[in-house]
Amino acid sequence: MALLRAFCLRAGVFFLVWWVLTEGDPSGLWSGAVIVLIVALFSCTLYPPSSHALRPAAALAFAGYFTLRSVTAGLDVARRLLSPSIPLNPGYLLVKTSLPEGGPRWLLANTLSLMPGTLSVRLQGASLELHCLDLDLPIDEDVRAAERRVAGVFGLSETSAEESPS
Template structure:
């Protein structure tokens, strides 16, 4: 997608958010439109258009995956942290990425950080480093499954490289 249509799309989405936050009050539309255009332009500089676009028909499945994983992980983390014995084994996990560079990797890192129990620490080259609440759990398998779900969202096939650790 070229820069101008991306700028217009982002500006329209930000304007829609502004309009909804102001309950459609017309007195703030000029300011909201100007602020939206500025933020859209800054987002274009920081996050240029990508060759990888989210497939809309894959989005509901990804949202369902994310919400269900978030709920289950939040229950697990709460159970652990409320337990008097605090059954956690924190540590770091390094894994090789098989997603293409750019937006797919960025979304994977942010998705993993939003799921309770993992936090993306670094995303450098073909590797990601995660801080994990409990390394005795199948964190690597969860990482791989999340990577597959992100790949499906973008309609890309993760390559078959061995994941390091």
């Protein structure tokens, strides 16, 4: 039942996106519907529904946080590009997440890829490998802040996220 609900929800969202992109032009309705159904099927196959439900208000707040941090990241990278005298200390950092498997960990990994100076390289179990532009920055603090925000999106308390199995 959860799979059917996820399929219908995703198909509806994909159809809405298609409709907006085509500006509501009905000439490609049938081909668009077929493509939407195929994409929704692949989506459910590649990313099966999670037992962690999204909280709409928290997701909206997270979107604002994500947008602000993404803009900050873009400005930081541009500043470093235009000012080569800014010292860099690039390298890799391995962090452990306390978020449960599935959607919460994926959202954290993808969110960190658009944060200032970090790029998610590999997510393996509870370990997340990050490439960092400057290891001297407070990356661990940023990761923990993002982790708390992601936990909120899924309605996870900090203690339930920390107690989750790796």
